[in-house]
Amino acid sequence: MNSLRAKERKELYDTEMDHPFVILPEEQAPEALQHCECCELSKQRTRVIWGEGNPKAKLMLILDNPGAREDREGNSFLCGTRETLQLGLREAGIDTNSVYVTYLLKCRPMRAYNKPEARTACLPHLQLQLLQKQPSVLFGFGNVVAEAIFPQKENASVKELRGNWHEFQGIPISFTYHPLAVRRRPNLLRFFVEDLKALKEKWKGRSTPHT
């Protein structure tokens, strides 16, 4: 990252000094899936990460895969993706207690793997979560999630899908940039926050403030 970007990023995150980022509580995977071996990521992961945040929240956010959760000493660690996600949520006025964050892939990749196979293998886990949790609104981050959710769409990219509402398993879904893309390119923050504000409006229209 060049010095200008580093400076911009520092200023951006310094504005959050009064509102420290938090490590959201992790939700354990259902017992039957804690040892899932449906794809080769089972040989790379430390554990299956089902999701984090409020497990009863009706606002479900979907990232591509879990990031680092512990540092080398085993202490809880807030990765850049989750930090930028929380920055966006706060800028949009969405309380972190109101969201449940999950992943397209429930295992953290540590090295190269067959991506299409892993995404196909893990999608049923996300579909199971939707059936169990019945969220009222879904929101995906980044092209990988968009492509996996809409494999039949020719241009299933964030650029094509953001700004409009679509449907997945009967639930409204929209998309924005991946938090890491926003972190690398601070000029995307404006669009990121704009999309999250639209999410807030949609969610408010479909549920009570505590759901």
Ligand code: SF4
């Ligand atoms: S990524 Fe998903 S399908 Fe693959 S092993 Fe992990 S939980 Fe199972």
